[in-house]
Amino acid sequence: MKSASRYRKYLVGFLFCLTNISLLSPAYAAEPSPTLAPLRAAVSEHFPHGLERKILQALADRMGRQITFMPYPFARRLDTLEKGGVDLSTGLLKTPERTEKLIFIDAHKRKTYRAFFVLKDRATRIEKYEDLYGLKVGTRIKSLYFDRFDKDDKIQKIPVTSIESHIHMLLNGRIDTFAFQEKSGLLKIAELGYEGQIITAPYKFSRTNLTHICISKKSPLANDLTDINRIIKEMSEDGTFRQITEDHYRNLQN
Structure with missing residues (x-):
């Protein structure tokens, strides 16, 4: 009887300790x-x-x-x-x-780069900010890029909802370029199969x-x-x- 009682006592103590360890563990x-x-x-x-x-x-x-x-x-x-x-x-x-x-x-x-995407076989050259003047530039509705660009009313901006729209408008000649985060833009272009047709212009805006x-x-x-x-x-x-x-x-x- 004593051994059975002692066994139950040890078992209760063990379960009590195990419960507390579980409650304190990071996984829990x-x-x-x-x-x-x-x-x-x-x-x-x-x-x-x-x-x-x-x-x-x-x-x-x-x-x-x-x-x-x-x-x-x-x-x-x-x-x-x-x-x-x-x-x-x-x-x-x-x-x-x-x-x-x-x-x-x-x-x-x-650090991120805002790039301007253009058709590879077209003569559109964007080597400095001022080259954006006179171009139709695709942007996303309500999206912000960088201060100078966002506040510049002299640039003709064509706002749309998606990068897919930008890509198709660029291919169809409805815009000359579009602005987008560089890595994400290149990924989407490759995903849609236009990797050899659309490239980034030399001018990019970078910031941390x-x-x-x-x-x-x-x-x-x-x-x-x-x-x-x-x-x-x-x-x-x-x-x-x-x-x-x-x-x-x-x-x-x-």
Whole structure:
């Protein structure tokens, strides 16, 4: 009897310790919460499985939250985010107008190039900024590029919803060039089979951008930013965002 009692005592103690170890483990903390609704994230419809999704998925994983991705054209993505139709997004430039409806949390810095795409066999030469004058330049609705270009009313800009529209308009002679983020633009051109026909012009605009996690002020996330601010800071400082970005573009080249 004594041995049976002692066995039960040891068994209860063992199970108690095991339970506490499980509760304290990082793996447990990262499990998606079944009591919280999934986060709703807006991403580019042209790159629904691209860098933006990878960054937001890593953030949700670190938060222990499930996440649902909604691909939208750029203008609709911005509008839906501002109205609270989704909780968060990334890849948006911070402006005074946008901060009225969105919360921007600094994530990481990366250098980007805004390129001007032209037909390879045409005489369109864009070697300096001034060469844009007199050309029909394709842009995305509500998208921002760089200050000088965004504010220059002397450039004839043709706004459309998608890079696919830009590409077809360029091929059909309806525009002379279009502006787009260089790496993403080259990827989409190759994907559509026009790699040998469309190239980047010599003139490009480069800058080091702060990538932000953007949260709608109408999202429940906006009610308590303490946790998400802490997690984004950790992911920035431990190099998570940088590694995701580097891996993404390295894989594109392979």
